[in-house]
Amino acid sequence: MPELPEVETVVLSIRDQLVGQKFTNIDVRWPKVLFNFSKQDFINNIVQRNITNVHRRAKFIVISFAEEILAIHLRMTGKLYFSNGKTDEKHISAIIRLDNGQQLVFEDTRKFGRFYYYPSQDFLDEKLGIEPLGDAFTAAWLIENLHCKKRMIKALLLDQRLIAGLGNIYVDECLWQSGIHPETKSNKIPKKNISTLRDSIRNTLELSITARGTTVVNFSYLNGKSGKFSSQLHVFGKDGQPCAICATEIKKKRVAGRGTHFCPSCQKKRY
DNA sequence: CCATGAACCTGGTCGC
DNA sequence: TGCGACCAGGTTCATG
Numbered sequence: 001m002p003e004l005p006e007v008e009t010v011v012l013s014i015r016d017q018l019v020g021q022k023f024t025n026i027d028v029r030w031p032k033v034l035f036n037f038s039k040q041d042f043i044n045n046i047v048q049r050n051i052t053n054v055h056r057r058a059k060f061i062v063i064s065f066a067e068e069i070l071a072i073h074l075r076m077t078g079k080l081y082f083s084n085g086k087t088d089e090k091h092i093s094a095i096i097r098l099d100n101g102q103q104l105v106f107e108d109t110r111k112f113g114r115f116y117y118y119p120s121q122d123f124l125d126e127k128l129g130i131e132p133l134g135d136a137f138t139a140a141w142l143i144e145n146l147h148c149k150k151r152m153i154k155a156l157l158l159d160q161r162l163i164a165g166l167g168n169i170y171v172d173e174c175l176w177q178s179g180i181h182p183e184t185k186s187n188k189i190p191k192k193n194i195s196t197l198r199d200s201i202r203n204t205l206e207l208s209i210t211a212r213g214t215t216v217v218n219f220s221y222l223n224g225k226s227g228k229f230s231s232q233l234h235v236f237g238k239d240g241q242p243c244a245i246c247a248t249e250i251k252k253k254r255v256a257g258r259g260t261h262f263c264p265s266c267q268k269k270r271y
Numbered sequence: 272c273c274a275t276g277a278a279c280c281t282g283g284t285c286g287c
Numbered sequence: 288t289g290c291g292a293c294c295a296g297g298t299t300c301a302t303g
Contacts, residue, residue: 003296032279059297075297077281091281110280112297151273160298167296216296236296257275259294 002074004132004165005208007059009227010080014104015054017082018063022048022099030093033106035114045117046070048099058128058164062121071116071124072106078113080106128164132201137163139195146186146194153189154182155256166201169214169236172261174200176235181267182255188270207232235261 002010026042028034034042045068053064061072061080072080078093083105087095093111096104106113118124130137149156156162157171166174175182178197180189189197208214213227216237234244239252239261248265 006296073297075279076295108280109282110295112279149272155274158297169296214296258297 002059002078002213003167003170004056004059005170005205005211005229006213006227007061007074007165008056008209009213010074011054011056011061014061014080014082017102018051018054018098018104021051021102023051023096024048024099025097027095027097028093029095030108030111032111033093033108033113033115035116037115037117041117057121057124058131058160059167060116060124062124064121067120069118069121069124071118073114073116074108075110075112075114077109078106079108080104128160129162130164132163132165133205137198137202139191139198142198143191143194146189148187150185150187152182152256153180153184153186154258154260156186158256158258163201165205168258168260169216169233170201170204170208172236173204173234176261176263176267177204179266179268181269182260182262184270235263237261 023046025047026039028039046065049065051063051065055062055064059073061074063070063072074080083103087103087105089107091107091109091111092105093108093113094106094115098104130141145162146153146156153175154171157166157174158168172182174197177200178193180193180197208227208229211227211229211232214229214233215226216230235250238250241250242248243250243263243266246263246265248263250261251264252259252261254260
């Protein structure tokens with residue numbers, strides 16, 4: 001479900017209540033939610049350990065202890081929130097209890113979400129690419145890394161090993177903003193457009209975080225509250241509607257295995 | 272190396 | 288109202 005801005009929003013919403021606390025127990029209702037460890041591992045290694053930090057890396061929510069981390073990936077429909085009482089929702093995969101009486105609930109309709117336990121964050125970093133909001137993500141970096149490859153730009157932007165955090169919504173939006181057809185081979189894109197793409201990625205992610213993310217349809221991941229960035233989308237979900245720039249009808253087609261929205265006029269194919 | 276499709280799951284929507 | 292087909296903010300694996 002969520003991309004970088006939505007995960008960041010979740011992190012911001014739970015961080016203050018977690019840092020300095022300790023977990024006391026876990027109630028696992030969908031066993032596969034624990035990807036590479038068991039409930040007993042959780043009890044032995046995580047329970048009663050001080051939570052030193054909560055942050056985002058790519059689309060992972062990272063809960064840090066001394067060295068070790070508990071990483072949570074929401075995939076398509078995962079929600080992570082605090083709940084005081086009722087935990088009788090239909091699709092709860094796990095509930096983690098804290099020593100202050102609070103309960104951290106992981107609700108996940110489609111059950112794709114996973115918890116990972118690693119000795120350090122290096123285990124995540126070695127598989128993940130650059131953070132698009134970090135200082136190293138410059139136009140020069142993007143030009144170099146797109147021009148040395150010749151894959152479709154949409155597939156490349158979705159590849160977490162290159163840039164970590166983008167997903168289907170923001171890729172479509174950013175390609176539209178920078179006038180790049182989603183099927184363009186990455187080595188054929190002019191530097192000027194790549195520079196625009198870089199700025200577009202930055203601006204879009206930052207604006208979306210400010211708006212507390214994007215909520216599609218009625219789906220809310222924030223305990224009932226929904227993100228407000230939906231109103232600033234230009235192409236995602238807009239097929240059949242006129243392009244905001246040229247009024248040409250927005251089209252939708254399958255690219256890199258994903259539903260892809262674009263303006264056939266603003267985003268000409270380049271080979 | 273690259274593109275594609277299936278798999279993992281459940282539920283909403285659309286057409287008949 | 289009911290039913291099947293298709294779609295969904297993600298990632299990984301097998302296949303050609």
